[in-house]
Amino acid sequence: MAKVLSNKAQPSKGDGDAMKVLEDALTLCKFGKFHLLLLAATLCSIFAAMLVTTTSSYILPVAECDLKMTIMFKGLLNAIPFLGQIGASLFTGFLVDTFGRKIFLIGGNVGIFIGTLIEGSSQTYWMMLFIKLIEGISLSLSFSAISSMLSEFTPFHVRDRVLLAYSGFASTSLIIAALLAWVSLPLPIHVVVWEGYFELHAWNIYLYICSIWSLLAFILYYYLPESPKFLLSHGQEKEALEVLKTIYSMNTGNDRDSFPILSFNTSGTIKPTDVISLKKQLVNALIEVKELFRRPLIYKLLLFSFITFAGLIVFTSLRLWYPQISTIIENYSKSNGESAPFCVMITDYMEGLKEVQSRAMRNMTEPGICIPKLSGSETYMNGIILGCISLVFVVISACLVNSVGQKTLMFIILILCSICSGSLYWTKQSIVIAVLMSATCGLLQTALSLQQNLFVRVFPTTLRALAVSIIIMVGRIGSLSGNIIFPILLSMGCMAPFIATSLVALGLAGLVYFLPNVNEENKATGDQ
Template sequence: MESSNDKTSGVSNSVTFDDALSLTKFGQLNYVLIIIAGTILTAFLLETLGISYVIAVAECDLQLSTKEKGVLSGIAFVGVIISSHLWGFLADTMGRRKVIVPTLCLTFGTTALSSFATGFWSIVILRFFAGFFVSGSSATIYAYLGEFHNHRNRSRAIMGASFVFGIGCLLLPAIAYVVINREWALVVPVLNIVYRPWRLFLVVCSLPCLVSGLALLWLPESPKFMLHQGDMKAAIDTIQWMHRVNCGKTVSPLFIDLILADEEDKQFEERRAVLSSSKGFSAMMKLVWDQTAPLFRKPYLNITAIVCFLQFGTYFTSHGLYMFFPEILNQLVESHAAGVDRTTVCNVVYTQNRLINSEVVGDQSCTPQMLNATTYGLSFILEVIYALGFAVIGVLINVVGKLSILVFVFVGCGLSGALMVVVDTPVGGMSLYMILVMAGFGGSVVTAATVDLFPTNLRAMAVCIALMFGRLGGVVGANMLGMLLDTHCEWSFGMSGAILMICTVLSFFIPNINVCTRGNEPLPTLSSKPESCDEVGYVTRKSHPTCESVENIQ
């Protein structure tokens, strides 16, 4: 008996792109994509936040002041900010995979070189370029992952990658503990440096970039991007390959003759025609502008502004304040071990600063620094909470909706920032600081919302710009703490709490933020007259009763 899906049956197997992805089913390929995406997100964290452990122990080798620590901790984010727009444009015009793979390899090479930095400015420059390159993979991977999943599974896939990212975060304190707290030293006469464990720590933190870059060589370009490039055959081949990998050889092959164009595809076709006829630098700059300008016009202007501020506030706290987390946490641990039971976080910081300033100026001795083992233990606990939190969010995001999660995270973390100013026990200060930097949960949820809100031709650019503002928040937060920590410590934590409260209010203005996906959507069937599905920024699938009907914002 012939299969109803067989090409020879005389039926024109035409489906929408979202339905085609549904037919591939959710299987081992999806899990591989989620793991690789999570590894790339982990690589970004190790590249940008791993420096927080370096500045806590390399003060002697690099002769760092508190302000210079702030600069060094935030310089990678500066590279990320400057390059975000470029990578977003290239990802939307050249391809997701063509951006992700080279930037991962370049990041690893730059970081390996930074481990041989001879002074403050050399490591600052190299860390800037590490941030410049890692930005290309970290932002583009969201669009790449999302375009291998249908609308119903897209947010869950992104949160799944965030869960892998949360598990990967455990590597940061683990690597730091295994590598940094060692006493070996290797003299490099050519560079006149001493190669200590913190330098090796930088290289080890960059290994996920190399591993994930090599893994992506096995995977194809996003089928959605290939479809928008006019290569329908390649898109269909990729979808059929996904079906074979997920379903195995025992299942009948998936036959698709045509992927029906929706309104978004037609808009992208017009842009592709303009792109192919454009020559010269000015024409290219006009294309960049045309790629960016729609995000700052109706109907996307309000959405862009909201997600950019939410990412700014999230990174301001979770990344900006995390840069000094190991150092401040170590001070709190040592203060508690010394028998100090009643003191605020800021008083501990002020006391440590006075001790440093009271040292003899002429003393040029340099003793390699180490962190207390309890500091690593508490950092590891924080990362475990992150991993479990992402797992819980991945399960609940389609049940309770994104808004409930954002409000819970922003309010809880914001209150912790305000309480840090007044709580006068080291243990309480440690706990509140750990809760405060958990604002990073909100960033992944906002990114999942961003992927849903924008069409394919603007999606990568929208995510890149939103994350660019997020990294700007990280730079501002790190440098603000570097400037204010020694004299106005309370302002740093109080401002973080206030910004997160503003994020709470803005969360209510994200379009369709209350839409949840419940139940199991029946798989579509191949038909010559497929169900209508318009996707112009917001998905509208009125013919499927289990899907929410979402209208475009006017």
């Protein structure tokens, strides 16, 4: 039984589970200044991660001529960060569970920072493509640890709402990306540092600005401690207790030595990792990994992986194609002096694209002058609308999740998502199209966030980052597949990708029934 100084922290009789004692300790620490600092680090890290995959969709039109990009090259540049994540996710998840969260949060953000600076200095397409791949790998180092770190520091009674706030950061990043693009990309910047070898344009400056978030995340995580749950699960009881004392002192203003809990009663049960050789740590970690692929965890892993795969097929493709769709609608209205039904505008663009390609094939010998087609203010405004609506849904979910329940809320959100996607066929006003597209993306993102809140808490601490990495890896395969499938469906007919989105959302709503009820299952023991 844990040794305590007050009855308030005393666990129930017969409960010798160290993780339950840790949950009691986190409750005693309360939610305060320390958690605000952790949330600030999480915010910066999420911004850095999301911008790795989002910036390409805004710079493609501006940098088209500078980097001599074809349609295929643009698609590859959008997809390459996901390829980097797929290649590294499984490996990094295993390492995060073995060596801790903090080192990878620091290393991943340093990698993103350096990568974004080099990307901003790119002078050729292939240089940018290679750096985007490296950024994807760096993103993988940090991303699997972000949610684990946040969850493992947060008291049980506010964990769901804090994890939804984490999801809100992803929505906010869409607003920031659009605002930064709107401010910097239209600027007539052309700085010649070394003519023919090193020249800077507006999109270079945009990328430089985006690198700030990863730098801030690195600084904040550097001063934060390691997760107490990770330390305790690896036998480092004293270190875990010191971390909790720090949190207690920062949040309550009380002296560190007045912290009520004195021991978790786990000394000697696990040999601390700092006195075990690297080889032995890896062997022990491999032994623990086997538990993830045994019942019942394997069934939960497969269910979460499939839902994430299907959800990200439609969400990522809609999100990354949204600026392009907005540009299509904006240019149609300017050219024709009026709006038209959604499918009329999309079909007009697809037919015009085929005509341009046909004309180019007939005049292959004639050189042409590249003139970039810049996005107008409406496209950037739609990006802000997307982020705002997504953020509103996350805030509403955070308010309702405790009273309604995660599974019920997720089911309702997916049904609404299906309705919004299917309604696009009957719309013609650009603002209504923007709201419905944003609502579809926002609702789907909120549903995936609720699901993430579940799987972050379902798996034990020693397997959490690996499980999250596997699910993320499968999800990134879905993101890659979506970016390939979306234009194919679009060429088959305007509504094909949106009807597919509607059907996927309905199917996922049905799968919600089979998800575990984490709050009930972990009520007695706390999240393991």
